Amino acid sequence: MNKKEIGLKNLAKIDGAAAEDVFEALKNIAPDLNDMMLEFAFGTIYDRKCLDFKQREMITITSLLTQGGCENQLRVHIQASLNVGLTQEEIVETFIHCAPYVGFPRVLNAIFAAKEAFKKAD
Amino acid sequence: MNKKEIGLKNLAKIDGAAAEDVFEALKNIAPDLNDMMLEFAFGTIYDRKCLDFKQREMITITSLLTQGGCENQLRVHIQASLNVGLTQEEIVETFIHCAPYVGFPRVLNAIFAAKEAFKKAD
Amino acid sequence: MNKKEIGLKNLAKIDGAAAEDVFEALKNIAPDLNDMMLEFAFGTIYDRKCLDFKQREMITITSLLTQGGCENQLRVHIQASLNVGLTQEEIVETFIHCAPYVGFPRVLNAIFAAKEAFKKAD
Amino acid sequence: MNKKEIGLKNLAKIDGAAAEDVFEALKNIAPDLNDMMLEFAFGTIYDRKCLDFKQREMITITSLLTQGGCENQLRVHIQASLNVGLTQEEIVETFIHCAPYVGFPRVLNAIFAAKEAFKKAD
Amino acid sequence: MNKKEIGLKNLAKIDGAAAEDVFEALKNIAPDLNDMMLEFAFGTIYDRKCLDFKQREMITITSLLTQGGCENQLRVHIQASLNVGLTQEEIVETFIHCAPYVGFPRVLNAIFAAKEAFKKAD
Amino acid sequence: MNKKEIGLKNLAKIDGAAAEDVFEALKNIAPDLNDMMLEFAFGTIYDRKCLDFKQREMITITSLLTQGGCENQLRVHIQASLNVGLTQEEIVETFIHCAPYVGFPRVLNAIFAAKEAFKKAD
Numbered sequence: 001m002n003k004k005e006i007g008l009k010n011l012a013k014i015d016g017a018a019a020e021d022v023f024e025a026l027k028n029i030a031p032d033l034n035d036m037m038l039e040f041a042f043g044t045i046y047d048r049k050c051l052d053f054k055q056r057e058m059i060t061i062t063s064l065l066t067q068g069g070c071e072n073q074l075r076v077h078i079q080a081s082l083n084v085g086l087t088q089e090e091i092v093e094t095f096i097h098c099a100p101y102v103g104f105p106r107v108l109n110a111i112f113a114a115k116e117a118f119k120k121a122d
Numbered sequence: 123m124n125k126k127e128i129g130l131k132n133l134a135k136i137d138g139a140a141a142e143d144v145f146e147a148l149k150n151i152a153p154d155l156n157d158m159m160l161e162f163a164f165g166t167i168y169d170r171k172c173l174d175f176k177q178r179e180m181i182t183i184t185s186l187l188t189q190g191g192c193e194n195q196l197r198v199h200i201q202a203s204l205n206v207g208l209t210q211e212e213i214v215e216t217f218i219h220c221a222p223y224v225g226f227p228r229v230l231n232a233i234f235a236a237k238e239a240f241k242k243a244d
Numbered sequence: 245m246n247k248k249e250i251g252l253k254n255l256a257k258i259d260g261a262a263a264e265d266v267f268e269a270l271k272n273i274a275p276d277l278n279d280m281m282l283e284f285a286f287g288t289i290y291d292r293k294c295l296d297f298k299q300r301e302m303i304t305i306t307s308l309l310t311q312g313g314c315e316n317q318l319r320v321h322i323q324a325s326l327n328v329g330l331t332q333e334e335i336v337e338t339f340i341h342c343a344p345y346v347g348f349p350r351v352l353n354a355i356f357a358a359k360e361a362f363k364k365a366d
Numbered sequence: 367m368n369k370k371e372i373g374l375k376n377l378a379k380i381d382g383a384a385a386e387d388v389f390e391a392l393k394n395i396a397p398d399l400n401d402m403m404l405e406f407a408f409g410t411i412y413d414r415k416c417l418d419f420k421q422r423e424m425i426t427i428t429s430l431l432t433q434g435g436c437e438n439q440l441r442v443h444i445q446a447s448l449n450v451g452l453t454q455e456e457i458v459e460t461f462i463h464c465a466p467y468v469g470f471p472r473v474l475n476a477i478f479a480a481k482e483a484f485k486k487a488d
Numbered sequence: 489m490n491k492k493e494i495g496l497k498n499l500a501k502i503d504g505a506a507a508e509d510v511f512e513a514l515k516n517i518a519p520d521l522n523d524m525m526l527e528f529a530f531g532t533i534y535d536r537k538c539l540d541f542k543q544r545e546m547i548t549i550t551s552l553l554t555q556g557g558c559e560n561q562l563r564v565h566i567q568a569s570l571n572v573g574l575t576q577e578e579i580v581e582t583f584i585h586c587a588p589y590v591g592f593p594r595v596l597n598a599i600f601a602a603k604e605a606f607k608k609a610d
Numbered sequence: 611m612n613k614k615e616i617g618l619k620n621l622a623k624i625d626g627a628a629a630e631d632v633f634e635a636l637k638n639i640a641p642d643l644n645d646m647m648l649e650f651a652f653g654t655i656y657d658r659k660c661l662d663f664k665q666r667e668m669i670t671i672t673s674l675l676t677q678g679g680c681e682n683q684l685r686v687h688i689q690a691s692l693n694v695g696l697t698q699e700e701i702v703e704t705f706i707h708c709a710p711y712v713g714f715p716r717v718l719n720a721i722f723a724a725k726e727a728f729k730k731a732d
Contacts, residue, residue, distance in 0.1 A: 022474075029484070030458050030477050032658075037470055040650050041222035048642075050215040055180065059216055062181045063223045066188035069313035069435035070471040092274050093172040094181055100163035101185045103589045104281055105314040108266075111274050118273070144596075151606070152580050152599050154292075159592055162284050170276075191557035191679035192593040214640050225467045226647055227680040230632075233640050240639070285588035294581040299546065303582055306547045307589045310554035313435035336396050337538040338547055344529035345551045347711045348403055349436040352388075355396050362395070398536075406528050407710035414520075416703040424665065425672045425704055429711045432676035459660040460669055466651035467673045510718075517728070518702050518721050525714055557679035558715040 004035060007043030014046065014053060015080040022076075053084040058094055065095055065110040066102050074110060078117035088118055126157060129165030136168065136175060137202035144198075175206035180216055187217055187232040188224050196232060200239035210240055248279060251287030258290065258297060259324040266320075297328035302338055309339055309354040310346050318354060322361035332362055370401060373409030380412065380419060381446035388442075419450035424460055431461055431476040432468050440476060444483035454484055492523060495531030502534065502541060503568035510564075541572035546582055553583055553598040554590050562598060566605035576606055614645060617653030624656065624663060625690040632686075663694035668704055675705055675720040676712050684720060688727035698728055 001009070011019045026034045046056060057080055064074045081091050095110040123131070133141045148156045168178055179202055186196040203213050217232040245253070255263045270278045290300055301324055308318040325335050339354040367375070377385045392400045412422055423446055430440040447457050461476040489497070499507045514522045534544055545568055552562040569579050583598040611619070621629045636644045656666055667690055674684040691701050705720040 025481075026477065029481050030462060033462055033465070033470075033473065033477065036462075036465060036650070036654065037222070040646070041470065044646065045219055045222055048215065048218070050211055051219065055177075056219055058177065059180065059184045059219050060223060062184040063188045063220050064471060066185045067224060067434065067469075067471070068311065069475070073471040073474065089172055093170065094177075096170070096274060096277055096280075097167055097173065097178055097181050098185050099277070099280060099591070100159070100167055101182060101591045101593060102189060103311075103587070103591045104277075104285065105308060105311070105317040105589060107277065108317065109313070111277065112269065115269075115273050147603075148599065151603050152584060155584055155587070155592075155595065155599065158284070158288065158584075158587060162280070163592065166280065186593060189556065189591075189593070190677065191597070195593040195596065218640060218643055218646075221469070221643070221646060223469045223471060225465070225469045225677075226643075226651065227467060227674060227677070227683040229643065230683065231679070233636065233643065237635075237639050281588070289585055289588055292581065292584070294577055295585065299543075300585055302543065303546065303550045303585050304589060306550040307554045307586050310551045311590060312433065333538055337536065338543075340396060340399055340402075340536070341533055341539065341544055341547050342551050343399070343402060343713070344525070344533055345548060345713045345715060346555060347433075347709070347713045348399075348407065349430060349433070349439040349711060351399065352439065353435070355392065355399065359391075359395050402528070402532065403710070406524070410524065411707055411710055414703065414706070416699055417707065421665075421668065422707055425668065425707050426711060428669045428672040429676045429708050432673045433712065455660055459658065462658070463655055463661065463666055463669050464673050466647070466655055467670060468677065513725075514721065517725050518706060521706055521709070521714075521717065521721065524706075524709060529714065552715060555678065555713075555715070557719070561715040561718065 003039040003043035005043075006047050007038035007041070010042045010046045011038065013084070014042070014057075015076060015083055018076040018079060054081075054086055057081040057084055057086060058090075061091065061110070062094060062098060065098055065106055068106050068109065071109060071113045074113045075117045078114050079121060082117075082121055088114075125161040125165035127165075128169050129160035129163070132164045132168045133160065135206070136164070136179075137198060137205055140198040140201060176203075176208055179203040179206055179208060180212075183213065183232070184216060184220060187220055187228055190228050190231065193231060193235045196235045197239045200236050201243060204239075204243055210236075247283040247287035249287075250291050251282035251285070254290045255282065255286045257328070258286070258301070259320060259327055262320040262323060298325075298330055301325040301328055301330060302334075305335065305354070306338060306342060309342055309350055312350050312353065315353060315357045318357045319361045322358050323365060326361075326365055332358075369405040369409035371409075372413050373404035373407070376408045376412045377404065379450070380408070380423075381442060381449055384442040384445060420447075420452055423447040423450055423452060424456075427457065427476070428460060428464060431464055431472055434472050434475065437475060437479045440479045441483045444480050445487060448483075448487055454480075491527040491531035493531075494535050495526035495529070498534045499526065499530045501572070502530070502545070503564060503571055506564040506567060542569075542574055545569040545572055545574060546578075549579065549598070550582060550586060553586055553594055556594050556597065559597060559601045562601045563605045566602050567609060570605075570609055576602075613649040613653035615653075616657050617648035617651070620652045620656045621648065623694070624652070624667075625686060625693055628686040628689060664691075664696055667691040667694055667696060668700075671701065671720070672704060672708060675708055675716055678716050678719065681719060681723045684723045685727045688724050689731060692727075692731055698724075 023034050060077045061081055064070045091114055095107050099107045145156050182199045186192045213236055217229050221229045267278050304321050308314045335358055339351050343351045389400050426443045427447055430436045457480055461473050465473045511522050548565045549569055552558045579602055583595050587595045633644050670687045671691055674680045701724055705717050709717045
C-alpha cells in the first residue's frame with residue numbers, strides 16, 4: 001500500500017463520511033490538497049506508532065481549539081473523536097482543561113462546536 | 123482543604139521545582155497571579171475527574187505548542203509531562219502529530235524546547 | 245459571599261442578560277465551565293481593586309479584538325461595555341487605536357461586531 | 367494628489383466595488399477608519415516601488431490566510447488578486463504553499479473562501 | 489505641523505528614548521517604516537480625541553500581551569505606560585485582568601516583561 | 611527519484627547550509643520530522659508548478675512574519691530568499707507591505723530578523 005492508500009484506510013476508521021464531504025468540496029478547486037492530507041496527515045502521521053487514535057484525536061482537537069477560527073475542522077474532528085472511542089465527556093473535559101492556557105473565549109467556541117457535533121451525532 | 127491547598131498538593135505531584143521558581147519570580151510583582159494559578163489551574167482544573175495527569179499534560183503541551191511564543195511555559199510542562207509519566211518518545215510524538223494542523227515552524231520550536239528540557243532532566 | 249455569589253453580583257452589574265444566555269447554552273453540556281467563569285472571571289478578576297469596570301471592559305474588548313475569531317464574545321462584551329458606562333464612541337475609538345498594533349482586518353471585524361451590538365442595544 | 371486621493375486611485379485599480387461596500391459599511395460608525403485604510407494601506411503602502419500589485423496581493427492573501435478569522439477580508443482580496451491579474455490557479459497555489467507552514471485547517475478555510483470568491487467572480 | 493511632526497511631538501511625551509533606539513535600528517534597513525510609525529501610529533492614532541494617553545497605552549499593552557511574541561515592543565510600551573502616568577500596579581493589573589481571556593502563559597510573559605521594564609525604569 | 615530525494619535536490623538550491631543545521635539538530639530527537647519536511651515541504655510543495663522559488667519564498671516569509679514567534683525559521687527563510695534571488699530590498703518591502711494587515715510589532719520583529727540574516731549573509 002502506498003501512503004495515499006494507507007491514508008484512506010486510516011481515514012475510513014476515523015471519519016469516512018466527513019472525508020467524502022471534504023473530497024467533494026475540494027475536487028473542483030484543489031484536488032491535490034485532498035491527496036496531501038490523505039498522504040501526510042492520515043497516511044503518515046496517523047499511521048505512526050507510540051500514540052493511539054484516541055490520543056491523536058485529543059491532540060488534534062486541542063490544537064484546533066487553541067488556534068481559533070477553525071470551527072469547521074473542529075466539528076469534523078469532534079465527530080472523529082467520537083468515532084475512535086472518546087466519550088462526549090472526555091471531549092468536553094479536554095476543552096475545559098484548556099481554559100487556564102488559552103482563556104475562556106476559545107474554550108466556549110469549542111464547547112459550542114461540540115454541542116452542534118454531538119447533536120448531529122446523536 | 124481549600125482550592126489553593128489542593129492546587130499545592132497537585133502541583134507537588136506535577137512539578138514542584140518549577141512551581142517554586144515561578145512563585146519566586148512572581149512574589150515581588152504579582153503574587154496574586156501565583157495564587158490564581160494554584161487555585162484555578164492546579165486546584166480546580168487538574169483536580170477534575172475524567173482525564174488523568176498524563177492526558178492533561180499532553181493537552182497542555184499541545185496547547186502551548188499551538189499558540190506559539192510560550193517556550194518558557196512549554197519547557198516547564200515538558201518537565202511536568204515527564205514527572206507524571208509521559209515518556210520522551212510520547213512527548214516528541216505529541217509534537218510531531220501537530221505538524222499537519224499547525225505547520226512545521228511551531229513544531230520545530232516545541233521540539234527544540236523538548237531537547238533542552240530533556241537534557242536538563244537527564 | 246463565596247466567589248460564585250460575588251461573580252453573580254458583579255455579572256448582574258456588567259451583563260446579566262448575556263450571562264443568562266450563556267448559562268442556558270452551557271447547562272446541558274458544560275455547566276461547570278459556567279461556574280468557573282463566574283468564580284474566576286467575574287468573582288475573582290472583576291472584583292479586584294485598582295481598575296474600574298470601564299477600564300476592565302476596555303481591556304477585555306481589546307484582548308478579544310486582538311486574538312480574533314471571538315466575535316460572539318466580543319458582541320457580549322461590547323454590550324457589557326455599554327452597560328458599565330463606556331460610550332459607543334469610546335468603544336469604536338478603542339478598536340481604531342488597535343490598528344497600528346494588529347492591522348486593519350481584525351479592527352474591521354471588531355467594528356462590524358460593534359455595529360451589530362449597537363443596533364441591538366438601541 | 368494627497369495620500370487619500372492616491373489611495374482612491376490605487377483602490378480603483380485593485381478593487382473599487384468592494385471598497386464601496388466597506389465605505390458604506392463604515393460611514394455611520396467609523397468613517398475615519400476608512401480614510402486611514404485609504405491613506406495608509408492604499409495611498410502609502412500599495413503606492414510604493416519595488417513590488418507590483420500582483421506581488422502585493424499575493425502577500426496580502428498569504429497574511430490573511432495565516433492569521434485566520436479574516437475570511438471576509440480574504441474574499442475581498444481574492445477578488446482584488448483576480449483584478450490585478452493573478453490567475454485562479456496562482457491564488458490556489460499560494461494557499462497550498464502555506465500548508466507546511468500553517469497547517470491544513472487555515473489552508474482549507476482560505477480555499478473555501480476562494481471557492482466562494484471565484485463563483486461570485488465568474 | 490504635518491503628521492510626522494505631530495508624531496514626533498506625541499512620541500516625545502510618550503517615549504522619546506525608546507523612539508531614538510528604534511529610529512537608529514531601522515535607519516540602515518527600513519527608514520520608511522520609522523516614518524510610517526511616526527505618521528500613522530503617533531501622528532494620527534495617538535493624536536485623536538476621545539481617549540487619553542493613559543487609556544491608549546493600556547489598550548496598546550493589552551493588545552501586545554494578547555498577540556504574543558512581541559515582548560520587545562511590550563517592554564517599550566510598558567515604559568511608555570509609566571511615562572504617561574500609569575502606575576506599576578495598574579500595568580500589572582491590566583495584565584492580570586487578561587488571564588480569563590487569553591490564559592496564564594501570555595500573562596506570565598507580559599508580567600516578566602514588566603519586571604524587566606520596571607527594574608530598568610527604577 | 612522519490613520525494614525525499616526530490617526534497618534534497620530542491621533544498622540544495624534553496625538553502626543547503628541551514629538544512630544541514632536542522633538535520634543535525636533533529637537527528638537525536640526527531641529524525642522522522644526532518645524526513646517529513648524533506649518529503650512534504652521540499653519534495654512535494656516546493657516541487658509544484660505554477661509558482662517559482664522566488665514567489666514561494668516570498669509567501670513563506672510572509673506567513674512566518676504573520677504567525678509570529680517563528681524568528682528562527684524566518685532567519686533561515688530570509689537566507690533562502692536571498693539564495694533563490696530575492697533582493698534585500700524586496701525582502702524588506704515584503705515585510706513593510708504587511709504592516710496594514712498585521713500591525714507594526716510583527717513587522718518590526720521580521721525586519722530585525724532580516725537585519726541579522728543580511729549581516730550574516732554579507
